[in-house]
Amino acid sequence: MTTIEPAETTIGPAGTGTTTSGLSAAGTTAADVLRAHIRDVADFPQPGVVFKDITPLLGTPAAFTVVINELATTAGGYGATVVAAIEARGFLLAAPVAYRTGVGVVPIRKQGKLPGETVSRTYDLEYGTATLEVQADAFQPGDRVLLVDDVLATGGTAAAATELVRASGAEVVGLAVLMELTFLAGRDRLAPLAISSIMEV
Numbered sequence: 001m002t003t004i005e006p007a008e009t010t011i012g013p014a015g016t017g018t019t020t021s022g023l024s025a026a027g028t029t030a031a032d033v034l035r036a037h038i039r040d041v042a043d044f045p046q047p048g049v050v051f052k053d054i055t056p057l058l059g060t061p062a063a064f065t066v067v068i069n070e071l072a073t074t075a076g077g078y079g080a081t082v083v084a085a086i087e088a089r090g091f092l093l094a095a096p097v098a099y100r101t102g103v104g105v106v107p108i109r110k111q112g113k114l115p116g117e118t119v120s121r122t123y124d125l126e127y128g129t130a131t132l133e134v135q136a137d138a139f140q141p142g143d144r145v146l147l148v149d150d151v152l153a154t155g156g157t158a159a160a161a162t163e164l165v166r167a168s169g170a171e172v173v174g175l176a177v178l179m180e181l182t183f184l185a186g187r188d189r190l191a192p193l194a195i196s197s198i199m200e201v
């Protein structure tokens with residue numbers, strides 16, 4: 001496998017010395033970088049929910065690189081042979097993580113989007129109900145699958161995705177997310193699944 005090291009890029013205000021390695025001389029971590037590029041939106045998509053908007057992160061190449069590299073390191077640590085991307089925001093993260101890690105990416109989509117035979121699960125999330133699907137032949141026997149998403153909240157989405165992968169005959173080695181809303185206890189719901197989050201809220 002070819003190892004590609006991205007060019008070291010300075011991010012943040014000039015002179016802060018934060019780099020794409022995720023660490024600066026001052027000890028800035030990937031969590032610090034992520035926290036600085038998340039926008040809280042009150043009462044979206046419904047009253048009482050504080051929505052964690054990742055669009056500032058997506059729009060800041062150097063910060064995005066730090067975060068993708070961190071997720072790719074996680075994927076390598078789990079020995080993942082394939083990354084499963086949870087629609088929609090998970091797609092934006094899982095594809096570059098798969099590319100960086102040198103593995104394939106499988107889309108886990110909302111209902112009605114995938115052709116051919118699919119496996120599906122309906123679940124509740126922090127603000128509603130949804131159905132996820134994966135193609136029945138998406139995984140090979142022996143695949144070690146890392147689920148990738150932006151947010152772990154109640155864990156409903158990740159639980160459904162885990163069930164889908166297992167029903168397709170593959171092993172889920174873990175879940176990697178940008179952030180975990182700890183007050184919603186998704187981690188407890190998913191136990192004993194291995195979960196890696198860059199930052200906790």
Ligand SMILES: O=P(O)(O)OC[C@H]1O[C@H](OP(=O)(O)OP(=O)(O)O)[C@H](O)[C@@H]1O
Binds near residue numbers: 124125127149150156
């Ligand atoms: O842990 P949970 O309570 O299940 O919530 C987490 C999920 O909620 C959001 O997805 P959403 O369904 O809003 O879809 P989107 O990415 O298409 O916006 C988020 O991207 C996670 O997938």
Ligand SMILES: Nc1ncnc2[nH]cnc12
Binds near residue numbers: 051053126
């Ligand atoms: N508060 C939140 N912000 C962004 N995505 C979410 N998914 C579930 N809860 C969320």
